[in-house]
Amino acid sequence: MRTVKKPVTESAPIISISGLTKSFANTDYYVLENVNLSIQRGEFFILLGPSGCGKSTLLNIVSGFIEKSAGEMSVDEEEVHKPGRNRGVVFQQADAALFPWLTVKENVEFGLKMKKVPKNTREQASAHYINVVGLQGHEGKFPRELSGGMKQRVQLARVLANDPDILLMDEPFGALDAMTRRTMQTELVRIWKETNKTVIFVTHDIQEALLLGQKVGVMSVGPSSNIETIYDISLPYPRSFSDKEFSLLYHKVQSHFD
Amino acid sequence: MGGVRNKVIDRKEAFQKSKQPTGFLKKLIHSGVVAWLLVFLIWSIASSVSDPQFLPSPLAVWKGAIDLSQDGSLSLYISVSFLRVISGWILGNLAAIPIGLLIGRISLLRALFDPVINFVRFIPPLAFITLFMLWFGIGEQSKIFLIMYATFFIVTINTITGVQALEEDKLRSARSMGASEWQIMLHVIIPGSLPYIFTGARLAMGSSFMAIIGAEMVAANEGIGYMIWNSRLYFKTDWIFVGLVILGLMGFTMDRVFNLFGKAALKRYNVVVK
């Protein structure tokens, strides 16, 4: 039986969503209806679904950017309605999200500066996370001087510097070329392991989902979409397409969209 | 093997090509010297066949400029007009930028003021000269207010556009990194809309010149506009031309200086699009 004083156990989910429903103003349908989901601390969770099914909408609600219409959502057992430092967001379009008037280093230090962290602490943190994402040597550059993959690394470092518990990523590699995307996927797994963050990663690419996720939540085609099935992917990292189990899983997940 | 060698040679050629100075003629045309020589040529020819009171020659205008400089009136008029433009323009910017930021940021204010702004902005500053004289007297005040008016709407509208053009993701990312609304204004919205604000200020400089010359023609005892208007009384067409050339030079110089400032001091904000 649960007592009032809850010890933070392994099994207490860091994100817990129940009966979540969303319909936008001036529309007469639900984008999301009755979404139920709980995500464990440290988990790499993939939100997979076809375009337009409501993945971004759900992630934006978790981010606190938009309000749900009904249902419950809590992070660390607290209802949330606003963005917060505990949830770092990596956006799909780096150009839209980064500040082009700031250098790589200044972008990475942005959150700490807002928090009025002293300069030398800030510099330590930015140096560390620039290292983590492999951007050393580019500190003084402006985003426009970087490639697409490097810009996404900046976004990642910028978010990590705030030390959030959760990383929310909405198709962050969608705009990259195939080769860079592959590299970034590998890097992300490494960073996730190094930092022990909880990750929600949105994608419509089944391969990407199976390469990255510990769990893959498959969303149904909208409207009134929700999470249809959750797959536990127990394959060890690094994963490979040529793996037999990988292709079995691929076909299983694929069947949802046929 | 041959393919590889070809590639190397091609690269070398391309490199040399890019380093080669463009043709002398091309350079000359781009520098504007040719265009000005043409203008002077046509001007000289036209003036040689017409009455100097109707169209004075470049030389006559040059002599007129020397006449006007002798008693110091030319430099006085230049500085008077310049001071009016610059003070009204600065004040206009100081009023317009914060208001533009607020209207751009707060949709309620936008809904409230948009119709008014879009109505008043079509009334040219010159139409207000007499009214401003009535309200603020014939002294400096009315002229400075006129310049402020000429500056205000252009800068406000550009600022609003700049704020609106900012990607939602920038605001969202700042917010999720813990920035307060005030910090977002200071660290995201203002730097992000600077290119638009800068363009607005630059355009406003042009319209300020138009406004001040008009105002000085109607009601002033000093200034380039006054000089142009007054020269008519003495049939000093050459002085009118001096005024026109000075106006062009002043505008050109101010624009250049402002642009250089933008390129140097606001470089990281990318305010000057090449």
Ligand SMILES: Nc1ncnc2c1ncn2[C@@H]1O[C@H](COP(=O)(O)OP(=O)(O)O)[C@@H](O)[C@H]1O
């Ligand atoms: N602000 C909005 N207003 C109205 N409808 C919206 C809005 N944002 C998204 N939608 C609709 O919600 C559905 C899901 O969109 P989205 O969450 O972006 O899908 P996904 O990210 O899975 O491609 C779409 O049908 C889209 O048109």
Ligand SMILES: [Mg+2]
């Ligand atoms: Mg989406």
